[in-house]
Amino acid sequence: MAATLIxxxxxxxxxxxxxxxxxxxxxxxxxxxxxGMAISSVTLMMVICxxxxxxxxxxxxxxxxxxxxxxxxxxxxxxxxxxxxxxFWLAIxxxxxxxxxxxxxxxxxxxxxxxxxxxxxHRPKGRSRVTWNFLMVxxxxxxxxxxxxxxxxxxGIWGYGILGLFLASIAITEWVKKDKYSEEN
Numbered sequence: 001m002a003a004t005l006i007x008x009x010x011x012x013x014x015x016x017x018x019x020x021x022x023x024x025x026x027x028x029x030x031x032x033x034x035x036g037m038a039i040s041s042v043t044l045m046m047v048i049c050x051x052x053x054x055x056x057x058x059x060x061x062x063x064x065x066x067x068x069x070x071x072x073x074x075x076x077x078x079x080x081x082x083x084x085x086x087x088f089w090l091a092i093x094x095x096x097x098x099x100x101x102x103x104x105x106x107x108x109x110x111x112x113x114x115x116x117x118x119x120x121x122h123r124p125k126g127r128s129r130v131t132w133n134f135l136m137v138x139x140x141x142x143x144x145x146x147x148x149x150x151x152x153x154x155x156g157i158w159g160y161g162i163l164g165l166f167l168a169s170i171a172i173t174e175w176v177k178k179d180k181y182s183e184e185n
Contacts, residue, residue: 042073042076045073045076046070046071046072046073046074047070049069049070049072049073050066050067050069050070051066051069052069053065053066053068053069053072054066054069096150096154099143099146099147099150100147100150100151102143102147103140103143103144103147106136106139106140106143106144107140109136110133110136110137110140113132113133113136114129114133151163
C-alpha cells in the first residue's frame with residue numbers, strides 16, 4: 001500500500017539501472033530506451049491506423065484517408081497533460097496491455113508466414129520453414145504463457161472471462177465471414 005503512495009519520476013525508474021551501469025550511463029540508457037520506445041511505438045501505430053482506416057473505407061493507401069488515419073494516434077500526446085502525475089507510470093499499464101495483445105500478433109504472423117496466398121513464392125520452404133515454424137510456435141507459447149500469467153495477476157477470473165468472450169467473438173466473426181464468402185462463390 002505504501003509503495004502506491006510514493007510518487008516516482010524518471011530518475012527513480014532510471015535508478016534501477018545504476019547497479020549495472022552506474023548513475024550516468026543508467027540515466028542515458030534509460031532515456032534512450034524511453035525515447036526509442038516512444039518513437040517506434042508511435043510510428044508503428046500511425047502506419048497501422050492509416051492502413052486500418054483505408055481497409056475499412058476500401059480505398060487505396062495513398063489518399064487523404066490514409067493521411068487522416070495516421071493522425072489518429074496523435075491524440076495520445078495529450079495523455080501526460082491529463083495524467084500529469086502518471087507520466088512514466090503510464091508505461092506500466094501500457095506494457096501490460098501490450099503483453100496481452102502480443103500473442104495475437106504472433107499467431108497472425110505465424111498464419112501469414114504459412115499462407116501461400118499471402119506469401120506466394122516467398123513462403124519459406126523445407127528446412128527454413130520448419131525452423132521458422134518451430135521458432136514462431138516457441139515464441140507464441142512463451143509469450144502466450146506470460147500473457148496469461150499477467151492476465152491472471154491483474155484481472156483474475158474476470159480477465160479470463162473477457163479473454164473467452166474476445167476469442168468467441170473472433171470465432172463467430174470468422175464463421176459468419178466464411179458462410180458469407182461461400183454464399184458469394
